[in-house]
Amino acid sequence: MNYQALSAAIKAKKSYLCVGLDTDLAKLPKHLLGDPDPVFAFNKAIIDATAEYAVAYKPNIAFYEAQGPRGWESLQKTLDYIPKDCFTIADAKRGDIGNTSGLYARAFFDKSAAGLDFDAITVSPYMGHDSVQPFLDYPGKWVILLALTSNAGSADFQRQLVDNETQELYETVIEKAQSWATHEQLMFVVGATQAEQIAHVRELAPRHFLLVPGVGAQGGSLEQVSKNGLTPDGGLLVNASRSILYASSGSDFAQAAAAEAKVMQQEMAGYL
Numbered sequence: 001m002n003y004q005a006l007s008a009a010i011k012a013k014k015s016y017l018c019v020g021l022d023t024d025l026a027k028l029p030k031h032l033l034g035d036p037d038p039v040f041a042f043n044k045a046i047i048d049a050t051a052e053y054a055v056a057y058k059p060n061i062a063f064y065e066a067q068g069p070r071g072w073e074s075l076q077k078t079l080d081y082i083p084k085d086c087f088t089i090a091d092a093k094r095g096d097i098g099n100t101s102g103l104y105a106r107a108f109f110d111k112s113a114a115g116l117d118f119d120a121i122t123v124s125p126y127m128g129h130d131s132v133q134p135f136l137d138y139p140g141k142w143v144i145l146l147a148l149t150s151n152a153g154s155a156d157f158q159r160q161l162v163d164n165e166t167q168e169l170y171e172t173v174i175e176k177a178q179s180w181a182t183h184e185q186l187m188f189v190v191g192a193t194q195a196e197q198i199a200h201v202r203e204l205a206p207r208h209f210l211l212v213p214g215v216g217a218q219g220g221s222l223e224q225v226s227k228n229g230l231t232p233d234g235g236l237l238v239n240a241s242r243s244i245l246y247a248s249s250g251s252d253f254a255q256a257a258a259a260e261a262k263v264m265q266q267e268m269a270g271y272l
């Protein structure tokens with residue numbers, strides 16, 4: 001999905017909600033555990049319940065990898081099930097020397113290789129340009145580069161002063177990466193818990209989409225993020241995982257997820 005289509009989807013659905021598919025076997029409702037593929041059964045019900053309110057889905061690859069071959073199969077079925085008008089993100093946080101990144105890119109972008117065909121992948125910037133370029137070599141696919149993450153450890157490196165103490169490392173990442181790709185192929189991850197920095201990130205990257213995780217379970221404010229980050233084209237994908245997926249642990253989990261997604265979408269509609 002390209003920039004214009006994503007922007008149009010946000011306007012049509014009045015939503016910039018990304019549902020994070022962090023599907024944890026240990027947290028699934030008990031009645032699903034007898035299903036031959038409980039992870040897919042859960043995801044299918046969540047997608048059916050939330051597709052009206054969401055413009056994107058982000059399976060976190062760790063939750064699938066941890067299940068071995070079964071997990072990859074659940075991931076494949078989930079990706080195939082996501083409606084085609086939704087943006088899909090492999091939250092894999094990859095990045096390595098060029099030839100290795102090339103294989104990661106093939107794994108997540110080239111359907112004829114591993115069967116997966118995501119629109120976007122999350123990538124770590126810290127090995128530099130040649131580790132990111134192989135993902136950008138796929139026309140029409142997106143790199144979502146980690147800039148200022150939502151966790152406390154973001155202070156360890158990302159907030160450190162660099163370039164003769166003139167700016168923080170995450171600012172260097174955002175500035176430099178803009179010479180690698182345009183806003184039509186590159187997004188940045190900025191945690192919702194860093195809401196006060198989002199206005200500054202918006203100054204540094206006026207047109208780039210920001211993927212913003214950290215509302216819901218991590219406590220970030222949707223209002224702050226939206227007021228500081230929205231652009232005329234949308235410019236935001238705000239992710240919520242646990243607060244939607246596990247809104248109820250009972251047999252009404254899908255209805256509870258829909259209700260939670262609807263509350264977020266309606267708040268978003270008010271900011272757009």
Ligand SMILES: O=C(O)c1cc(=O)[nH]c(=O)n1[C@@H]1O[C@H](COP(=O)(O)O)[C@@H](O)[C@H]1O
Pocket residue numbers: 020022060091122148149150151189190191213214215216217218239240241242243
């Ligand atoms: O890249 C990410 O998606 C990500 C970056 C970040 O800074 N913080 C962050 O929480 N995430 C991911 O976003 C999701 C947040 O999940 P919840 O806290 O349950 O909404 C998880 O899949 C995290 O791996």
